[in-house]
Amino acid sequence: MWRDAAFRRLWIGQTASQLGEQASLVVLPLFAVLTLGAGAGQLGALRAVGQAPVLLLSLFVGVWVDRWRTRTLMVLADAGRALALGAAAVAGLLGGLGLPALLVVAFAVGALSVFFDVAYQTSLVRLVRRDQLVRGNSALEGSRSAAQIGGPALGGVLVSVLSAPIAAAAGAVCFVLSSLSILSMRRTGRHESVPSRSERPPRVGRRIHEGLRFVAGDTSLRTVCLASAAFQFFFAAVMTVCLLFLPRDLRLSGAAIGSALAATGPGALLGSLLAARLPGRFGHGAVLVSAAALGDGVFLFVPALHGSSTVTVPALVAVNVVFGTCSQLVNVTVMAVRQTVTPDGMQGRVAATINCAGMGTTPLGSLLGGFLADVWGTRVSLLVTAAGMLLSPALMALSPLARLGRTLPAPPPVASA
Known part of the structure; x- marks a missing residue:
């Protein structure tokens, strides 16, 4: 290749x-x-x-x-x-x-x-x-x-x-x-194959509605959608407060902030490797809930940070490595679940629906983070929004997702245009 x-x-x-x-x-x-x-x-x-x-x-x-x-x-x-x-x-x-x-x-x-x-x-x-x-x-x-x-x-x-x-x-x-x-x-001489266009434009609204209806009707996909929305909402709030807390309260430089945030990258690489092994050994549900709880819960330590950059930067790096590892493990496992329970003809619309519902909450989360930081201050706001991130693993723990085993169910038949 x-x-x-x-x-x-x-x-x-x-x-x-x-x-x-x-x-x-x-x-x-x-x-x-x-x-x-x-x-x-x-x-x-x-x-x-x-x-x-x-x-x-x-x-x-x-x-x-x-x-x-x-x-x-x-x-x-x-x-x-x-x-x-x-x-x-x-x-x-x-x-x-x-x-x-x-x-x-x-x-x-x-x-x-x-x-x-x-x-x-x-x-x-x-x-x-x-x-x-x-x-x-x-x-x-x-x-x-x-x-x-x-x-x-x-x-x-x-x-x-x-x-x-x-x-x-x-x-x-x-x-x-x-x-x-x-x-x-x-x-290179390679010609991209583009789907043929019909003279009559496709019925976009109807096809979008089919994707929304399918996600809403499947318990696992509905839970993934809700958990993703909760996570993205509170994570956006956390990051907004963090971008105020780190330079102002902890007095970190731009280079130190960038280095700390970059630590999610190595964690994500590790999470990708673990995702190839852990679900097959411990079960998809157990991995999803435990990784989400650990990765989201680690942010509760950030508001407790004080002192010089020689102490705070390594602590922030550790937090972001754990978060990157766990979040990537959750992402890959969720993708496997989504792709397995979704029929081939619905893959694109289901992915778009979940992505829109999840990432679509981030603007509201960012606004909440800025509002809370103004009203309560950055340290208290960071603690509250970090605690809110735990709603995502709680939703998964209370759903059939938590009971998924080492093998995943086959997708149901679907009658869709």
């Missing part, structure tokens, strides 16, 4: 794109806090605006991706993200970037990220043989984990050593490199 030039260029482009995306998730909030002096409520609004496109666009983007070449969509998406971050960098260097303009940049980057993420996952199916999908997905997810390690660290270091505008410019460069690499796929 690595001998395939088209796949190599997709992998390079996707890696550069993920590096830019992960860096921007740290750079834009730090830009607001350190350069523009944004308060808790303003930071919550910034994060909410950047996350809102997941809720607003995901289901529809899936339909559009099925009708267009993924290479074209990925190139345009990353070119747009490069333009948005580049404009923010120039305006920041000239002293002309205010919070309203930064909100526009955050929304544009978030919207284009939805297009890129859906397109690159679909592109692999069109690019490689069915028997190569596992290895292809492994390679792409490996690069995503590597970006989780390098992206936040790169963004934090650049903000700390140089400036937030320079860090934004570095993110733009990553997106430019991604666009050029993916654009060069056409030189």
Whole structure:
């Protein structure tokens, strides 16, 4: 598979794109806090605006991706993200970037990220043989984990050593490199197979409704949906408070914050390895509930941190390694459950429904985090929102998901167009 030039260029482009995306998730909030002096409520609004496109666009983007070449969509998406971050960098260097303009940049980057993420996952199916999908997905997810390690660290270091505008410019460069690499796929002579378009547009609303109805009617999928929504909601609130707590209360530099957050990357790699063994040994339900409880519960230690960076940074690294390991273990196990209990003809719509319901709660969570930090202060707010994350494993523990054994049930038949 690595001998395939088209796949190599997709992998390079996707890696550069993920590096830019992960860096921007740290750079834009730090830009607001350190350069523009944004308060808790303003930071919550910034994060909410950047996350809102997941809720607003995901289901529809899936339909559009099925009708267009993924290479074209990925190139345009990353070119747009490069333009948005580049404009923010120039305006920041000239002293002309205010919070309203930064909100526009955050929304544009978030919207284009939805297009890129859906397109690159679909592109692999069109690019490689069915028997190569596992290895292809492994390679792409490996690069995503590597970006989780390098992206936040790169963004934090650049903000700390140089400036937030320079860090934004570095993110733009990553997106430019991604666009050029993916654009060069056409030189390989490989032609992407695109589903044929009917003269009459598909009934999008009806097909979306079928996916929603199927998820709501299946106990396991319904629980996954609710648990994902609870986790993403409170995790978004936790991260909003953390981005205030770490630089202001603990007085950590941008580089230290980036390094601590990057520790989720090695944890995610470890979690991927454990996910290949633990469910088959202890049962899918036991792994799901225990990993979710441990990974979410570890954040309860963060509000107790005090002292110098020589103490707090290693503690934060340990927290993020545990969280990264457990969250990846949950993600992979949940994906296996979802794919197994879902008929082939419903896979895309079920994935989109769960993703929309889960990630769609993040804007509200970010707003809650900013509001609570304003009212209660960062330390108390962090404790409350971290405790709220435990609602996710509690929902799974009280559902049939907790009783899933070493083997998973077969999908039910479904009559769907």
